[in-house]
Amino acid sequence: MKKLFYIFSLIVPLMVALNACDDLPGDDQSLAMIVPEVHVILPDTVRDGRVVSERYEVRNVTTGRKAIYLSKDDIDLSVGLYDVSYETEMQITTPDGGFDTLHLQAYEPSVLIRETNRTITLTAYVTRNADDFIISEIFFTGSLRPNGSQYYGDDYVKIFNNTDHVLYADGLTFLESKFVTTQKYNYTPDIMSQAMTVQALYTIPGSGKDYPVQPGEELWIVDTGIDHRVANENSFDCSGADFEWYDVSTQPAHLDIDGPVTNLDKWYCYTLSFFVLHNRGFRAWALARIPIEKEQYLANYSYTYNYIIIVPAGVYPMSQTAYKVPNDWIVDAVNCSVEAERVWNVTDPSLDRGWTYCGTMDHDKTRYFHSVRRKMLYLKNGRPVLKDTNNSTEDFNPHCIPSEIENQGTAIDVNGTPCTQRTWDGVTPR
Amino acid sequence: MKMNEFKSSYNRINYTSDLTLTLNRIAWLKTLNLNASASYQADRLERHKEVAPQRASVAPTSMEEGVHDGQYLLNGYVADYVSDGKPLNLFVKLRGEGSARLGRLNNRYKVGGEWTFSKNYGDGQVYDLTRPLSASWTTRPRAYKDIPSLQVLSFYAEDNATLPLGAHRLEVQAGIRTIQIPGLDERYSMSGRAYIDPRFNGKWTLPPFSLGGRNAEVYLAAGWGATTKMPTIAYLFPQVNYNDFIQLNYYDVQNPTEHSRISLRTYIDPTVNYHLRPAVNHKWEVRLGATLGKNRLTLTYFQERLRSGFRFSSYYAPYTYTKYDANEVHSEDLKAAPDLATLPSEEVKVLDGYSKVDNGSRLDKQGVELTLSTARWRPISTALTVTGAWFRSTYSNSQMLYQPVTVVVDNQPVRNRYIGYYNCDDGRVNEQLNTNFMFDTQITRWGLVFTTSVQCMWYVSTRRLWQNGVPDSYLDVADGELHPYTSASRQDPILQHLVRTYNDQLFSRLTVPTAVYINLKATKIIGKHLKVAVFANRMLDYLPDYKSNGLTVRRISDPYFGMELNFTL
8 A cells, every 4th residue: 555655646646747837829830831011112102003924932940841823822831931033024004005014023031030020111113224344253362473472453344235235335334332241230321222332433434335345255354454463463355455453652652554455544543543343242332323423423422321330359339431323323233242252232132132152151261263154045146145034142253263364275273273164154164 | 473582680788887876974974876887779670672663663762852763673583682780879867865853954965967879880771772672762871870879857846845834844845957958959949948947846844733532633735846848859850851743744655664764853851950948837736634643635636737749740731843745755756765865744843841850749648646544444454545536637729730632523632722721620529537446454363364455447538629621821832931821711612622621520529438347356465475465456447338429338347367476585
């Protein structure tokens, strides 16, 4: 009897203890499926339009899984963090009574879906097809000297005519973003949805018809248009470039070389020294057509913004002045970053929804001798047609061998190994 | 693998002597003391480095004014660099002490003098100007032996007098010091001038009285003095400023090493400020002291003022050079580097400048200091010592400043054309209040001493003085004159960049609230020769979170431990 009592007195508390803990109300949340409320905010110009088709692409940030839904009522998500992408075709009535089909997109990164937060708000914009030049390649990493040290001067950008008619490069402006894609502050005022904040503006000179570019042809804009192999045998010859940016300086410490190549018109640059593309690729670069005169732009488009730097050492309120370029004037933008450091895009999603890269971490030693090159869709009359969906993740081949290194067969690494491949876009062989 | 070797050697020889004479025969002079020291050092640094310029750079190679060719640095090269220093320092001090009675006045006095000498006999930096250690060096070497020597000579006399006045007692300390730099070139306004620093301290002790069965005493003290700080060699004998302007920057693509040409126009400006004065700091204080039995309390209030502190200020002016246009030069036709006379040119003016040292810094301090030490409280054998202070310091400058901006607008750096002259009171106000409590428990029977100290920093605050980002006026290169900066200037595409913007939150007062730390230490005396101590600092702490600019700041502190061992023979 006593034994039974002892056993009983052991088992009962054990059973009570095992059942004492109820599942916490939140425990089942991880398995709950939530039908979110989707609000799509359309621009004023298409309010009266009729939706012809729509497509939602939802990507779970944690698992990387993507799902595609053709109607917002079909969307069924589990609790988590998502990047939501939206595309739609709408038909609107034009003032003269006809119909016009417009293509709209929206993109909202890092949306948290949970029981208490089921709303997804998407701000849609009409997709841009600027019918102008696009950036086809950016070589920002530079080359290395045979002894391993960095070499500057051979960085370049190539711009391409992806349309079916001739384009004139006169007056096209090349921009570098002021903000970096690896550090985000709350800027007041935050004008990113209306304009891009820039720290360098270099414009192609000309009276209007001086520099025609045929469909499928490109222009090569380089930092210094000389044969760099004289100073660095691992570099290549840039004297055949179409344009260069030359930074005049009176000070020997900030010397830039004026090659025989035509100089760009330097509207504004943040530095007294020579301008180089951000070597680790932490900025966005863009092309714009500025419709007003240089003096008028320089006088009216500078703005001041405030932000606060918070680090363990303290809190530092900052204020800076930079130039802004309205999004309507920008014809193409490319955001670059690296996987390990990336925080955000520094242009509005309507200009570029994705990003591309050379290397995967900060100070990645493998990034040298590489560039980002736009993908080729197909060949037309022997000339490439490139992909342009305003999404650099989809449009670009990252970490490629630069086109000039391929064309000239120069070094692809610090040892001087010559390049033996030739491709259209870094991947598709010729 | 890049070559980078250096070898550094350092040798020093030093002589010190101390002679004290005790004089018993002379009534008014008791001791004479002579200190002398001399030290000589030979330092040599040799560096051998393979330099690979990241970009093409130019090395200016002329040590004289005028037009010269510069050297293009394109490929890698090997740089040899030597830094040779031979400083010699001499020091002599003579002091006499004595005492005398004058009626009821008891005097103890000191008289003395001091002389120091410094000079460096080394060659300084020695290297080939066409192969500098860094491709972006534009400075020139300066031999240390070319810098004049610096001597400082000072004399002083001080008297401590005690005067009993009935049951009161008056103690007065009065002193005077002169300081000068002998052998200074007569162009300096300091040449041949001796600066006088007076000092006065007085203490009036009231008659002792009895309070609660214990002896009590109260005294009042006040003091005032000035201290002159002499400028250093770097302030008195700065290197001249070399300003190089690129007249022609022609890079030949066919034959870069032979046919390229860089022409520089070099200006040499003296940067010495002959009107430099020494910095003088004035201080005065009042103190109240009291003793009650073995307890002691003092309370002091002081104020310090420095208005002539050393600071560097920039000066700008237009510089002229000839700008050559090489656009028409055809590389294929060249047999040699292009001749300047054949190139089209224009006269160009840009703004540039250099730094000069000046007496423009201000530092004002005021504070209250408290010390309290109690008698040992028998039951727990503990004495308490409290020290506390409140300080407020204001740092600022008393001059308008030139501050160029770094942006390039419309193909030209803004600073070449315009530089703003700002009325910026570049400074800050710092304030803090702290109290330290130290409990000292001694158990002599067991040779144990326990020390518990509580450090309380009640608050630390700092505030940046408001700066006006809009310039008062601006320097225009066209005429080298200052023009007022008006609202029309703000609309100009170039002049608008002279406005410096400041986030308003930058000027708000930042206060860090209370931080309390408790440190513990235990010492054990073993025998006559050994003392062992164990301590744990920041064992306990109180660091509350606080809000700064809308953000919550969390503070953490890491305690640290240690042991001390004292061994006396």
